[in-house]
Amino acid sequence: MCSLLFFHRSSDYEVYFIYFIGSYGLGVLAYLASQFQDISVRRMVKLVLLLIGLIIAAASLQQIWLRNFFVWFVALTLYVWGDSRYPKNWTNSIYLKVITWGSQRSYCAFLINFTFILLANTLYILHWAEKRTRMVP
Template sequence: MGPYAAALIFTIACAYIARFWVNDEFVGQSETLGQFLAHLFFIQGILGLDSISAGAWYVAIDWQLYSVLAILFISFPGYQALIWLIGILVVSSLLFFNRLSSYEAYFIYFIGSCGLGVLAYLASQFEDTRVKRLAKAALILIGFVIAAASLQQIWLRNFLAWFVALALFLWGNTQYPKGFEQKSL
C-alpha cells in the first residue's frame, strides 16, 4: 500500500505543477482528500469520482477481480461448485453486464474474460483430472452459449475472449524452443 500511496501523491504533485503551465482539460481539476482516500481503497470508480490516473482505474479493477476470485477459491475448495459459479459469472458478464457501460467500474463487467482465463488454467494445468474435465466442459458449454447468443446479436469480443481462453488452454504452458532467447548484438 505504501508504494501505491506514494505513487498517488507523486501523481497529484505532478498534476498540481502541470496546472501552472497547462490550462487544459486533460490535467483535470485539483484532487480532493476524498478522492485520494477513495483511490487508496480502490473505490473511486464505484463512487463515481474522477481517476487520479488511468493506471489507478486499472489497478482498482484488477483488485476487485482478484479479491472476488480469492474469496471464491476460499469459499469453494472442492472446485466443482467453483467452476460452475465462475461459468455463471462468465456468461452473465459476457451476455449482460459487459454490454452496459454503467458497470465499467465493477468486477462483473470484466469477469467474463478473466473467468475464461481461470477456466482455461484449471482445464489445462490443474492436477485433479475431474477438475480438468469439468473445466473443459464449462469452457465448451460457454462457447455454445456464446454461439447461441450470437443468433440474436453478434459480439465479436465475446468470441475473441473465448478464442483467447482456448489458446491459453491449448498453448498456455508451451515452452519456448532452445535458442529462441534474444541474442545480444
C-alpha cells in the first residue's frame, strides 16, 4: 500500500523497486485469489484485494490518482478472467496465430532492448552526467 499511495505518486522513485511493487503485488494477489489450492488462503486474499480497493477509494477522497484505480481494476480483471480459455472457434483462427506470433516477438524485443537501455543509461551516468555536474559551479 505504501508503494501505491506514496512511492507510485512520485517520479523520483521510478528507478527503485518500491515504485513497482504495488502493481506487482496486486498481480500476485489476483493470481492467489483465483488459483491457490487452499480455499482459506483464497478467501483471505479476496478480502485483501477488496480492502486495497477500499483504501485506494478512501485515499482518492484527498486526491484522485487514476493510476491506482487502473492497477486495481487490472488486478480484478486478472482475477476474474485471467485463467479463461479462448473460445473454441478461435483455436485454428488466424487471430490467435497472429496474437501468439506477436506476443513471442514482442517479449523477446523487450528483453533485448531493455539490456541496451540499461547499458546506455549506465554509460550516460558514468561519463556524461558526471562531467555535467563538474561544470556547474
